[in-house]
Amino acid sequence: MAPQTEVVDYGAFVADDFTKWSAGWTWTWNSQKVDPRDSSTTPKSRGLSGDCKPQGEQTPQLSPREAYIASISAAVPPAGLSPPPILPVKPLFTTEYFEVRPSPKGGLGAFATREIPCGTVIHREQALFTGTSMEVFYLYEQLSPDQRREYLGLHEFKGVGGHKILSIFKTNRFEFKGCEGAIFLKSSRFNHACHPHSTCTYTVNRKEKTIKITALFDIKEGQEITISYGPYPANLPWAYGFYCDCPSCPPPAVAEEEAKMLRGPG
Numbered sequence: 001m002a003p004q005t006e007v008v009d010y011g012a013f014v015a016d017d018f019t020k021w022s023a024g025w026t027w028t029w030n031s032q033k034v035d036p037r038d039s040s041t042t043p044k045s046r047g048l049s050g051d052c053k054p055q056g057e058q059t060p061q062l063s064p065r066e067a068y069i070a071s072i073s074a075a076v077p078p079a080g081l082s083p084p085p086i087l088p089v090k091p092l093f094t095t096e097y098f099e100v101r102p103s104p105k106g107g108l109g110a111f112a113t114r115e116i117p118c119g120t121v122i123h124r125e126q127a128l129f130t131g132t133s134m135e136v137f138y139l140y141e142q143l144s145p146d147q148r149r150e151y152l153g154l155h156e157f158k159g160v161g162g163h164k165i166l167s168i169f170k171t172n173r174f175e176f177k178g179c180e181g182a183i184f185l186k187s188s189r190f191n192h193a194c195h196p197h198s199t200c201t202y203t204v205n206r207k208e209k210t211i212k213i214t215a216l217f218d219i220k221e222g223q224e225i226t227i228s229y230g231p232y233p234a235n236l237p238w239a240y241g242f243y244c245d246c247p248s249c250p251p252p253a254v255a256e257e258e259a260k261m262l263r264g265p266g
């Protein structure tokens, strides 16, 4: 898929689509009809739970259990009407296999721009630099102005360092054994998923200061490409500032409780 650089005004289309969507639907509350386009009677202000019925349909008598299930169920749009389109966003950069753009996980992420068969090497990259946290300020000084600008544009989790240059290093480095790590400007953009949910794996060549990223599964066009940041998801909040959203990890509220237990009192 070519990068979507064309700017398209979808404003009118979205409004149109919503009007069509809402026209066939009427909010109900205690069997009383409510116009969804009247802002004075929004579902929230009327204490509605979000259930709605096609216009003209009688509200059936529900058992308490059915009523409870209906109250916690999301409304489903009528068949034949599509949800509003996802607005095109200009990618930060594009490679042969993926583009980097905003991710539902938060921040940026890498998304396949074509079908990628399992085993494909989707990316190779030379390190911007390698070194330790102690050396990072010196290493930064050696960079060209353009390289510094790119480095400073990487994601920063402020919880791991008191200085931007240091915290960017800690947030984005690919660690070797010991304290040394490497910064790869493009590879840093892959988001995390725990094994076996991550779609790619990587190998770092310490001598050549290169990284190679390989597909572990067949990846569909448009799918987010992920790598595992490590085998311990409990480390993710304090090392990277997020809780994992993969199917095998607990939801953030539970993970936070587990992290508190691991930290102990204080």
Ligand SMILES: [Zn+2]
Residues within 6 Å of the ligand: 193, 194, 233, 244, 245, 246, 247, 248, 249
């Ligand atoms: Zn996970």
